[in-house]
Every structure is written in structure tokens, then in C-alpha cells.
Amino acid sequence: MISKGATRNSNSRRIKFARRFVSALLHMRNQNPRPGSLSIEGSVRTRSQRIKIAAYLSMAQAVGSRRAWSRAVLSKLGSRARRHMRRMGRSSLGSLKKKRVIRSYSPGELGQAKKLRQLVPGGETMDICSLLEETAHYITCLATQVKVMQTLADNFSK
Amino acid sequence: MSSRRSRQSGTSRITDDQIIELVSKLRQFVPEIRNRRSDKVPASKVLQETCNYIRSLHREVDDLSQRLSQLLATIDADSEEASIIRSLIAQ
Numbered sequence: 668m669i670s671k672g673a674t675r676n677s678n679s680r681r682i683k684f685a686r687r688f689v690s691a692l693l694h695m696r697n698q699n700p701r702p703g704s705l706s707i708e709g710s711v712r713t714r715s716q717r718i719k720i721a722a723y724l725s726m727a728q729a730v731g732s733r734r735a736w737s738r739a740v741l742s743k744l745g746s747r748a749r750r751h752m753r754r755m756g757r758s759s760l761g762s763l764k765k766k767r768v769i770r771s772y773s774p775g776e777l778g779q780a781k782k783l784r785q786l787v788p789g790g791e792t793m794d795i796c797s798l799l800e801e802t803a804h805y806i807t808c809l810a811t812q813v814k815v816m817q818t819l820a821d822n823f824s825k
Numbered sequence: 826m827s828s829r830r831s832r833q834s835g836t837s838r839i840t841d842d843q844i845i846e847l848v849s850k851l852r853q854f855v856p857e858i859r860n861r862r863s864d865k866v867p868a869s870k871v872l873q874e875t876c877n878y879i880r881s882l883h884r885e886v887d888d889l890s891q892r893l894s895q896l897l898a899t900i901d902a903d904s905e906e907a908s909i910i911r912s913l914i915a916q
Binding site for chain 1: 843844847848850851853854855872875876878879880882883885886887889890891892893894896897898899
């Protein structure tokens, strides 16, 4: 059950995501008129890879830093993080290194929780309770992301 | 005071009840198991289905990204405005 407040939140999140993502798409379209590969900061990425990154990044930005998973995505994909890691050396990498957290494992949770940790951004260092909460939020946002991308694809092909 | 401990939920030990509650809450978000009776779906199954669901969502994002990358070249100035508005309104 989703309460009314949560629906309002999810609507504004959906719109925030759609705006950012669409403007990223248009930016891509105007930037390079010819489709295909483009060299970015030394790494070659296809446009579909850039679109995928823009989608995850836009959703994380729409969520903000309220959630551990969105913070993890932002630090991994954000352009500031990329510039940081290239120019500076040890000092910033030290802050980006994962902090060692003592997790209290519950017996029986180990097997599937491990796979879940790998799927949810930032999941590696969470305790099991946070992991489950973050997973629920992550899933709703992912589903929204997919719906918006689907709608865009449907509309663009008309 | 250890900053690690303060980051965990209030108690120093996470109780089984807390986990059970969160797992059952998680069920609502996974379409596969949303409607099944809670006593018939063990926690391990919930976690497994959750992983499968996340992976399938990731695959959909991949497919849609490829589709959008092909379509991007074809959209023109007029239709994109309407598409954007339509997608923003769409439920």
C-alpha cells in the first residue's frame, strides 16, 4: 500500500527524473549529430551506454542524497567524482574508499543477502536492516525509471 | 563513541523480528510475490525473487537505452516537445 504522501513524493520524483533525463538526451542529440561512439575523457562509450548512465544518474539526482543507494550512485557516476579521481591522487581516493563497517550477520541471510548487496548500489557496507530498506526504495525508483524510459521510447517512435 | 555503532539501528544487535518485518515489507515491492500468502513465502525466497526482479529491471534499462539511442537520431524538434509533455503526464 502506498500512502497519499508517498504518491506525491513519487510523482515529483518521477517528474524530476524525467526532466533531467530528457534534457540529458537532448543534450546528447545536439552535441553529436552523428550516432555511434564518442570519446569521453579518454574512455570510449557508445551512445546507448551514455544513455544508460544518464538514466541511473538522473534518478539518483532526483532522489538526492537522502538515500544511501543514491549517494553511492552519485559518487560513482557523478562527473565530480570522475574529475576528482583523475586529477587528485591519494587524498580524495581515501575519502572514496569504502569504510569498514561491522555488519551483524543473521544466520540464513548470508546467501541471498550477498547477491542483493551486489545489486543494490552501496549495498556492500550496509547492515541487513538498512539493506532491506534501501532495496525497497531502490526498486520503486528503478521501476519508475523503467516506466518513464518506456514511455519516452514509445512516444519517440511515433 | 564508535561512529560505526551509531550508524546501526539503535540496538547493538539486529533482532530477528526486525528482519522478518522488513522482509515482509519488501514483498510488497516485488510483483512476483506481492499477492502470495506471507506464511507460504520464506524469507530466502523473498530475497531471491527480489534479486531476480532487480536484475530484470537492469536488463530492461539496458534494452531501453539501446532503443532510445537508435531513436534519438530520428526525433525532430516538433515531436519532442509533445513527447516530453506526454511522458511527464503519463501515469
